[in-house]
Amino acid sequence: MTGKRRSKKPWRKADSGVFWGLLTDLVQIRALAAAHDAENVAFRRHLSVHHPPPHLLHDIGARVQREINCTACANCCRQTRVEVRPEEVEDIASHLQSRLPDVLHEYIEDDPAEHKLLLRHAAGECVFLDENLCMIYEARPRPCREFPHLTLDHESLGSRLSSVCRNAWLCPIVFNTLEQFKHELGFPRSH
Numbered sequence: 001m002t003g004k005r006r007s008k009k010p011w012r013k014a015d016s017g018v019f020w021g022l023l024t025d026l027v028q029i030r031a032l033a034a035a036h037d038a039e040n041v042a043f044r045r046h047l048s049v050h051h052p053p054p055h056l057l058h059d060i061g062a063r064v065q066r067e068i069n070c071t072a073c074a075n076c077c078r079q080t081r082v083e084v085r086p087e088e089v090e091d092i093a094s095h096l097q098s099r100l101p102d103v104l105h106e107y108i109e110d111d112p113a114e115h116k117l118l119l120r121h122a123a124g125e126c127v128f129l130d131e132n133l134c135m136i137y138e139a140r141p142r143p144c145r146e147f148p149h150l151t152l153d154h155e156s157l158g159s160r161l162s163s164v165c166r167n168a169w170l171c172p173i174v175f176n177t178l179e180q181f182k183h184e185l186g187f188p189r190s191h
């Protein structure tokens with residue numbers, strides 16, 4: 001998720017080995033991800049019988065991640081709700097040098113249906129987002145550290161692909177990784 005790293009590097013086919021044109025426009029990505037819905041279902045079915053080289057998705061994700069500037073995006077901090085564990089709320093309080101009850105009151109809300117704590121949203125974005133930068137970057141909760149889950153070694157390809165297809169519409173890293181993955185495996189494209 002969004003952070004302090006800034007990358008101004010243009011998309012370079014020769015260096016990255018990526019042939020799918022990199023897209024970062026969120027409106028375009030949302031529309032294309034919706035248009036590719038049926039194709040992605042067929043792709044997942046295809047992968048259940050044709051096994052890709054191990055680590056290919058991981059490697060493409062790492063390549064794409066290096067080329068995307070999260071501080072120009074921050075869409076995950078607007079479109080997703082982040083679960084936070086009680087010990088992470090304590091970390092946030094200590095990072096902000098605030099009292100735990102104050103942090104709970106100002107920044108955290110209950111999700112009674114799921115028995116979880118969530119980071120509060122205000123004006124359509126995470127309460128800790130400040131002009132595309134995370135105000136608690138060093139103390140951000142685990143889901144923020146791990147999003148978009150492409151380079152986690154402990155996840156199987158099946159579970160990673162399920163979250164990849166679910167998040168393609170909202171995250172340029174995920175969208176471009178998925179498109180490049182299909183491209184490198186020679187999967188026939190609808191458009």
Ligand code: SF4
Pocket residue numbers: 001002068069070071073074075076077147148170171172173174
């Ligand atoms: S949505 Fe994806 S590209 Fe955008 S800030 Fe989050 S992780 Fe980075």
Ligand code: SF4
Pocket residue numbers: 001002076077082119126127128129130133134135136137140141144
């Ligand atoms: S804490 Fe909020 S602003 Fe920071 S990375 Fe997580 S969702 Fe984004």
